Amino acid sequence: MVISLDRKIIYTVIGLIIVVAAAAGGYYAFRPARVIKIGAVGPLSAPGASIQGIELKKGIEMAIEDVNEAGGVLGRKIELIFEDTMGMPEKGRAALEKLIKKDKVVGVVGEYHSSVVLAEIEVAHKYGIPFIDGSGWSDAIREKGYREVFATSPYNTGNAEHVARFIKYAGFRNIVCIAEDTDYGINLAERIGAALERLGVGAKYQYEVVSRTATDYTPTLLKYREMEPRPDLLVIAVTPPGGFLIIKQAYEIGLSPETICYEVTGAGDRYTELWPAVGEAGKYLIFFTPYNPSAKLTELGERVRAKYKEKYGEEPTYIVFNGYDCALAMIEAIKKAGSTDPDKIIAALEDLEIEGTRGIIKFSKESGPYWHQWLEVPVFTCQYHDANLRNDEATILYPEKFATGKLIRPS
Amino acid sequence: MTLQSILFFMEQLLYGILIGLNYSLMALGLSLIFGVMRIVNFAHGELFMLGGYISYFLITSLKIHPILAFFITVLALFILGFAIEKSLIRPLFTENLGDEYPIIITFGLSTFLVNLAIVAFGPEFRRPPRFAPVKVNLLLWTVSGDKFYAAIIALAIIIVTYIFIRKTKTGIALQATAQDRIGAYIVGIDVFKMNGLAMGIAAALAGAAGAILAPVFLLYPMCGTIPGLKGFVIIVLGGMGSIEGSIISSIILGVIESLGSVYISAPYRDVYSFLVLVAVLLFRPQGLFGVRERRV
Numbered sequence: 001m002v003i004s005l006d007r008k009i010i011y012t013v014i015g016l017i018i019v020v021a022a023a024a025g026g027y028y029a030f031r032p033a034r035v036i037k038i039g040a041v042g043p044l045s046a047p048g049a050s051i052q053g054i055e056l057k058k059g060i061e062m063a064i065e066d067v068n069e070a071g072g073v074l075g076r077k078i079e080l081i082f083e084d085t086m087g088m089p090e091k092g093r094a095a096l097e098k099l100i101k102k103d104k105v106v107g108v109v110g111e112y113h114s115s116v117v118l119a120e121i122e123v124a125h126k127y128g129i130p131f132i133d134g135s136g137w138s139d140a141i142r143e144k145g146y147r148e149v150f151a152t153s154p155y156n157t158g159n160a161e162h163v164a165r166f167i168k169y170a171g172f173r174n175i176v177c178i179a180e181d182t183d184y185g186i187n188l189a190e191r192i193g194a195a196l197e198r199l200g201v202g203a204k205y206q207y208e209v210v211s212r213t214a215t216d217y218t219p220t221l222l223k224y225r226e227m228e229p230r231p232d233l234l235v236i237a238v239t240p241p242g243g244f245l246i247i248k249q250a251y252e253i254g255l256s257p258e259t260i261c262y263e264v265t266g267a268g269d270r271y272t273e274l275w276p277a278v279g280e281a282g283k284y285l286i287f288f289t290p291y292n293p294s295a296k297l298t299e300l301g302e303r304v305r306a307k308y309k310e311k312y313g314e315e316p317t318y319i320v321f322n323g324y325d326c327a328l329a330m331i332e333a334i335k336k337a338g339s340t341d342p343d344k345i346i347a348a349l350e351d352l353e354i355e356g357t358r359g360i361i362k363f364s365k366e367s368g369p370y371w372h373q374w375l376e377v378p379v380f381t382c383q384y385h386d387a388n389l390r391n392d393e394a395t396i397l398y399p400e401k402f403a404t405g406k407l408i409r410p411s
Numbered sequence: 412m413t414l415q416s417i418l419f420f421m422e423q424l425l426y427g428i429l430i431g432l433n434y435s436l437m438a439l440g441l442s443l444i445f446g447v448m449r450i451v452n453f454a455h456g457e458l459f460m461l462g463g464y465i466s467y468f469l470i471t472s473l474k475i476h477p478i479l480a481f482f483i484t485v486l487a488l489f490i491l492g493f494a495i496e497k498s499l500i501r502p503l504f505t506e507n508l509g510d511e512y513p514i515i516i517t518f519g520l521s522t523f524l525v526n527l528a529i530v531a532f533g534p535e536f537r538r539p540p541r542f543a544p545v546k547v548n549l550l551l552w553t554v555s556g557d558k559f560y561a562a563i564i565a566l567a568i569i570i571v572t573y574i575f576i577r578k579t580k581t582g583i584a585l586q587a588t589a590q591d592r593i594g595a596y597i598v599g600i601d602v603f604k605m606n607g608l609a610m611g612i613a614a615a616l617a618g619a620a621g622a623i624l625a626p627v628f629l630l631y632p633m634c635g636t637i638p639g640l641k642g643f644v645i646i647v648l649g650g651m652g653s654i655e656g657s658i659i660s661s662i663i664l665g666v667i668e669s670l671g672s673v674y675i676s677a678p679y680r681d682v683y684s685f686l687v688l689v690a691v692l693l694f695r696p697q698g699l700f701g702v703r704e705r706r707v
Contacts (some may be wrong), residue, residue, distance in 0.1 A: 019413045045529070050529075051534055055441065208677055209676075209677065209678045210677045210678055210680075211677070211680050211681055213629040213637060213681070214680050214681065215638075216430055216628070216668075218426050218558075219556070219668075219669045219670075219672045219673045220673065222419070222423065222426070222673070226419055240536060241628075241629045241631060241634075244536060245628065246425055251545070252545055252546060252554075252555035252556070252557070252558070253551075253553065253554075253555065254546065254553055272538055276535075276536065276537055276538050277537075277538050277629050279538070279541070280545070312561050383430055
């Protein structure tokens with residue numbers, strides 16, 4: 001076969017192009033990355049809790065900004081890739097696959113919905129990539145015992161323990177808990193009961209499961225209004241809008257304020273949403289919260305708070321701090337490991353001890369609900385002694401060392 | 412059985428009736444649409460949500476009196492319903508599109524309105540100011556003022572709508588269209604106008620429900636989903652297209668939910684309505700008040 005000169009030139013040029021393209025591709029594929037990529041996940045749109053997701057994202061972004069302004073880690077800047085998981089487990093799973101396989105992140109932080117975290121950690125576990133749960137409270141996340149999964153978020157067992165200790169401290173004797181029909185709600189109600197028993201409180205405790213999506217809880221609440229003796233505390237483990245409707249409807253049928261409502265999902269702290277929904281029914285409301293502006297933060301926490309207020313013109317919520325702390329823990333672990341190798345980051349996380357926004361972050365090695373959990377994550381019980389108060393005007397009731405006042409019962 | 416337990420039962424019954432009356436506003440509109448046009452409007456719950464938001468912003472932003480805001484909301488939703496019929500539903504009849512067309516178009520409209528509400532109003536919960544005292548003393552019981560007055564307004568709207576449909580010339584034309592579309596057309600009834608009117612009234616009823624129930628159940632972009640679903644259960648229960656059936660079934664549903672959540676179990680509250688629906692479909696497929704239809 002005779003190939004003409006022209007064709008020889010064409011083949012040579014094509015061959016050269018292929019060689020150059022392959023070399024360039026190879027270089028880009030195997031060159032040392034100029035940035036360290038960290039993945040983040042959270043609900044930014046419906047049906048997920050988008051308000052909380054946006055706050056979480058702001059906190060994570062602030063941590064990344066601070067580190068990059070200080071020169072980055074291992075001489076490289078951090079690049080954040082945030083995926084909207086819409087509160088849907090299947091979206092969370094897909095987001096993790098994309099972050100790990102396509103974006104090649106070295107670790108993932110964030111998320112708000114426990115059900116989504118549970119789907120995401122399966123992917124992180126499959127690929128051996130470190131994952132720090134920013135705001136998923138379910139014990140089931142910890143009980144998986146995955147070596148890749150850590151949590152700077154509050155957790156149900158710890159929260160239930162706090163609620164039980166407060167009940168003992170405040171001297172409530174007849175408690176009814178209304179819990180939503182989800183793993184989260186039922187788990188929390190059960191753990192509160194177990195903690196009350198463990199602490200030997202001796203109070204009468206019962207819980208009832210209700211539909212999270214119901215709009216009318218009056219029939220259930222009427223039952224407790226007629227109960228003899230009437231409960232002195234109504235623990236509400238139902239996320240909004242259900243939880244807010246229970247507060248409102250308990251007041252309308254005359255169950256509260258004689259029976260004091262105790263909101264334990266953390267939503268009571270969100271006063272800009274609470275007051276338009278419950279109005280005067282929120283007077284005397286006790287609420288569980290992982291943060292109160294009156295509580296003391298670390299030096300870093302105060303800086304984050306001031307910067308957030310300057311940037312967004314509002315007080316940060318606990319979710320902003322959750323976001324900041326989970327991102328900070330991941331970055332510090334990379335720094336400590338001196339590498340972006342996932343195994344080395346996981347090993348560094350296990351022995352990490354750093355100052356976060358609200359205390360010293362270190363992860364427990366105790367199994368069960370405590371696995372890889374920041375045990376000392378601070379939580380509070382506060383009270384609105386009047387309607388339409390901001391969260392910084394609420395009284396901190398418990399823990400005692402942070403208390404700014406005593407429980408006020410309706411006269 | 413003690414006197415206290417009887418009184419408690421009666422109180423639950425009363426709450427069930429109050430809730431049922433509120434459900435009936437939703438069901439009545441859906442029933443009217445199905446009766447006249449033989450279509451199911453999947454966006455009916457979102458019209459409820461829109462009614463709530465319009466009323467909320469009229470009261471809080473424009474400082475309009477709640478009663479005037481209510482009437483403006485009803486009028487706005489009537490116009491919107493009329494426009495939806497003219498732009499989205501009418502091609503079903505004029506372009507001879509398939510039976511699946513109204514399902515797709517109303518389902519799409521529902522998704523669009525929810526997402527529009529998220530963008531326009533935000534995902535936060537809102538509650539318009541109360542239009543009633545917190546508590547009302549009713550015989551032996553103290554009931555929620557918002558819920559009680561909402562039920563009274565709902566009852567008044569139902570009576571007015573019922574009289575309009577049964578006693579006025581336009582109402583009778585609507586009934587004629589529902590009974591036999593071609594027959595109505597032959598005797599000179601403008602059936603397209605009747606379609607628009609049915610859709611407008613249904614949307615106005617959903618908007619009225621949204622406006623009066625917003626202080627009771629809170630406003631958020633997806634707040635119409637559950638009332639919309641309940642509306643479907645009620646119209647099947649009562650007999651598709653039956654006005655009386657949908658009113659009575661609403662009250663039955665409210666009572667079943669109320670008693671079921673206390674005497675059986677609260678988390679299954681929404682299940683009871685579907686259990687009753689399955690039972691009715693098994694033993695009386697045409698619904699409690701529907702008439703068995705024969706087609707040749």
